Amino acid sequence: MPELPEVETVRRGLDPFLTGATINEVKLNRPNLRFPFPINMAKRLEGQTIQHVGRRAKYLVVELSSREKLLAHLGMSGSFKVGQYVPDADARVHKQKLSPKHDHVAMRLTHPTKGEVELIYNDPRRFGYMDLIAEDGPNKHLDHLGPEPLSNQFSADHLATRFTGKKSPVKTGLLDQRIVAGLGNIYVCEALFEMCIDPFKPMADLAKAHQKDPVLLDGLTQAIKRTLMIAIEAGGSTLKDFKNAQGDLGYFQHQFRVYGREGEICVHDGCGTRIERRVLSGRSTFMCPTCQS
Template identity: 35%
Template sequence: MPELPEVEIVRQSLDKKIQKKKVKKVIIRNRSLRFKIPRGFEKFLENKTIVKVSRFSKYLIIYLSNNQFCVVHLGMSGTIHLIDFKDKKDVTNLSFYNSPFLPKKHNHVEIIFDNFKVIYNDPRRFGFFQIIENNRDLKKRFIHLGPEPFDNKFNLKYFQKFIQNKLKTIKDLLIDQKFVSGIGNIYASEILFLSRVNPSKKIRSLNKKECNQIISNSKKVLLNAINKGGSSIRDFKNTDGSKGGFQDSFKVYQREGECCKRFNCDGIIIKKVIANRSTFFCNYCQI
């Protein structure tokens, strides 16, 4: 599943393409996604101008000219493709997963503009499109989620209050979207490596310094990933034909059995399953 940096790259690409553009037509080829696309969805989007494409956590938010919104989640395998009617390119994918080319199957939604169209493709159909009528409902939609790592609310006071009387491991906590929004399996391992914290450590035993390190490194790792175009875990090239580059900077993720990259560390990267997810860490400097 794409994490915050990958969704942010999709947001940037999509915003650049569709901002201030008017939707001419919407075609639904399959309504049976994670949540069934409502019958009025076509009318909801058609003849509306896109104000901007925003994001919260792993969700895309399309702002419409009538002060309504369309929330999009890519799920496990959802990708967004752009087809230019005049300048057809081989590479169409705005996302970082699966093929960079438009697949022949599983094209569920088409949003058509004057000179191009946007296609949502999703083999597993865990993604969804959701109509949001007003600002109040938009805020309510995300009220169950914690702050983003970049939010000022994600601070030491918030951290220490949240972990009181909880028995989770720190790895399990970091991927809990109720605690902090947008961090998934990949970046949790990288954040804990930079923080020198063992992912199996119980959160009740974290000290103030460790909490501050995790807060700071959460921002650092995600911002670095965004600046490097996200992580291309599979065969992906973006619309410019280039891969996301953060996977080249992985310190621990998918490096099982390799030497630790930290200076003067003789450790080896270990793989362990925590909360049913593969977790990577150094057996020496993350004690």
């Protein structure tokens, strides 16, 4: 499932084509994805101007002139394709080479500098979803989320406060969207490895250690930020389905130091231990049993 760097990569790819564009036509090729589309979604979108393309956690957030926001979650296999509009469907070319039978949402827009633009949402597994919400109203998708990991609000003190008294593993805590928004399995594994922290270590132990010496949790927050920034610059990670809005792959997977490297030698100098895959809360956790002991 796309994590924060992948969604941010998609946002950056869409922004030049969407911000300032007016939505002329919306076609829904089915009544639902993972959940039903919002009531009158096409009519509520048509005629609106896109004012901003943002991201919150793993959601794309498109702000409209109607003072509504279109939220989009990519699920397991969702992707957006964007390009110049071509009236003849047979003449349309996208790098993704995805089957058009999975094109579930199609929009035609007019951009002030790029002209006619086509935006298509393709999702073979239909695990993604979309919603329309009032700009200032309650938001069941976003209101419960913790701070963004790249924000100033995400700090060692924040983690220490949220970890206090918690017996669950630190990896579980970092994947809890109420504690920090947008982190996923890949980047948590990588950051914990960088700081030589056992993913199974109780959160409370790290909170107690922080009271005596803030170095470890300070280092962890910085490792998370650093890992995410590098991944964003690499265009995210492509393990199976992910491509950006122009159809290009992400490349951060070539920099993995632990994720997906089960049985390979630890990259830390002088270690020599093989990376292990263990299961935590039903998810694969990759770690060095020596460095992260």
